[in-house]
Amino acid sequence: MWSRILSPRVIRGTRLCWRSLYTMQLKTSEFQCLFTDGLNGLVEVFGKHKHELRIAGGAVRDLLSGKRPEDVDFATTATPEEMKHMFKAAGIRMINNKGEKHGTITARLHDENFEVTTLRVDVQTDGRHAEVEFTTDWLKDAERRDLTINSMFLGLDGTLYDYFKGYEDLKNHKVRFVGSPEQRIQEDYLRILRYFRFYGRVALDPDDHEPETLTAIRENRCGLAGISGERIWTELKKMVVGNHAAHLLELTYQLGLAQYMGLPPDGNVEEMKHVWQKAKDLSPKPMTILAALFRCPEEVEKMDIRLKVSKEEKSLALFLVKYRRELCKSKDEPDSVKPFTDFIIDARELDTQSKMCELLKYQGEEKLLAALRAWSIPRFPVSGHDLRRLGITSGKEIGVTLQNLRDIWKKSCYQMEKDELLSYVKP
Ligand SMILES: Nc1ccn([C@@H]2O[C@H](COP(=O)(O)OP(=O)(O)OP(=O)(O)O)[C@@H](O)[C@H]2O)c(=O)n1
Numbered sequence: 001m002w003s004r005i006l007s008p009r010v011i012r013g014t015r016l017c018w019r020s021l022y023t024m025q026l027k028t029s030e031f032q033c034l035f036t037d038g039l040n041g042l043v044e045v046f047g048k049h050k051h052e053l054r055i056a057g058g059a060v061r062d063l064l065s066g067k068r069p070e071d072v073d074f075a076t077t078a079t080p081e082e083m084k085h086m087f088k089a090a091g092i093r094m095i096n097n098k099g100e101k102h103g104t105i106t107a108r109l110h111d112e113n114f115e116v117t118t119l120r121v122d123v124q125t126d127g128r129h130a131e132v133e134f135t136t137d138w139l140k141d142a143e144r145r146d147l148t149i150n151s152m153f154l155g156l157d158g159t160l161y162d163y164f165k166g167y168e169d170l171k172n173h174k175v176r177f178v179g180s181p182e183q184r185i186q187e188d189y190l191r192i193l194r195y196f197r198f199y200g201r202v203a204l205d206p207d208d209h210e211p212e213t214l215t216a217i218r219e220n221r222c223g224l225a226g227i228s229g230e231r232i233w234t235e236l237k238k239m240v241v242g243n244h245a246a247h248l249l250e251l252t253y254q255l256g257l258a259q260y261m262g263l264p265p266d267g268n269v270e271e272m273k274h275v276w277q278k279a280k281d282l283s284p285k286p287m288t289i290l291a292a293l294f295r296c297p298e299e300v301e302k303m304d305i306r307l308k309v310s311k312e313e314k315s316l317a318l319f320l321v322k323y324r325r326e327l328c329k330s331k332d333e334p335d336s337v338k339p340f341t342d343f344i345i346d347a348r349e350l351d352t353q354s355k356m357c358e359l360l361k362y363q364g365e366e367k368l369l370a371a372l373r374a375w376s377i378p379r380f381p382v383s384g385h386d387l388r389r390l391g392i393t394s395g396k397e398i399g400v401t402l403q404n405l406r407d408i409w410k411k412s413c414y415q416m417e418k419d420e421l422l423s424y425v426k427p
């Protein structure tokens, strides 16, 4: 059952308002999966030193949505110094203390790492980094977090601490910033993209945004220019393969964000919407959806300069932009994968088959995709060595003959064997 404790607070020194803390008791069985020997050990150490320890942020959101969280962050009232002292005394190993400046200590128990962060307030932010001050006030730590659904804590006894109705928002499929969207965005402009990503995860309706959220995003869009390409790409990738992706990408264009995110300013939004509709249930790679926005290879190059995507991702984008219309199913035999397998045989590059699968997703060719996935590249049975044995010595001639034989072999649907193929060679 919900219990409600009301406390008056002054927000930003101007308005007096009632801030509520909702607490609720979850059954520990609901998050039993987390209680490993390592976590039990961690809980014991914090209990012994009388420091509070709670699960924080994204992991609480995931647990409440019935999902097993990928990474679990812990928050505590103990300072990093107190944690270090406590872990040392208990003989617990700590690893790479790079996060210590921001209050994070990583402890290793029973071969598991636990990241525990001291409650903090961001005293100075520049839209990317924050200078932090430690606190023992859980509300203050919740206040600096981005979205209400990401601002909850879960005590290890099953008590949920929820200052901003995050659980209600989660149940109502609402994505809202904590307090002022403008302020939260200005603290870290990447939150614009986090908003879209979580919208895709949580919202049912593709167009159920709070108007003031969209206004804050639009007015602060330039801030994205200062965010590194790697961070943008990490978020964008997750958003593009989530729910409502086409709607959200279109919205980034309507709000004028695209150019700050490495996407072509005049991206082909209509094509992207079609491609998404056709490919969304075929597990497309993020780049398969984004490729639809590019009108030419130069736009892929510009995107790469900004987002620093991987070599494979860039090569996939260039492949799709080049072949999306050129390489299509045959009109006479629409169920045949032959045009695609022939291309793969000729390309002789290891990743062509996987790129071709993405091309079929782009084109929405579900049946051909299944057939291509089931196909494995047959081995061409003739080598240069075989031709040399037949008396062909010039390298150039060997190359030409091999290609001719390969074409014959392709026509035979890769069935012809070596002797039959070599019978075509006139020495
Ligand atoms: N720009 C950011 C990034 C993170 N957070 C806070 O830090 C928590 C943990 O961040 P992170 O692990 O990066 O994201 P998650 O929300 O946990 O999402 P994911 O499932 O992708 O890990 C978030 O839940 C949120 O409370 C934030 O307020 N602003």
Ligand SMILES: [Mg+2]
Binding pocket: 058, 059, 071, 072, 073
């Ligand atoms: Mg996380």
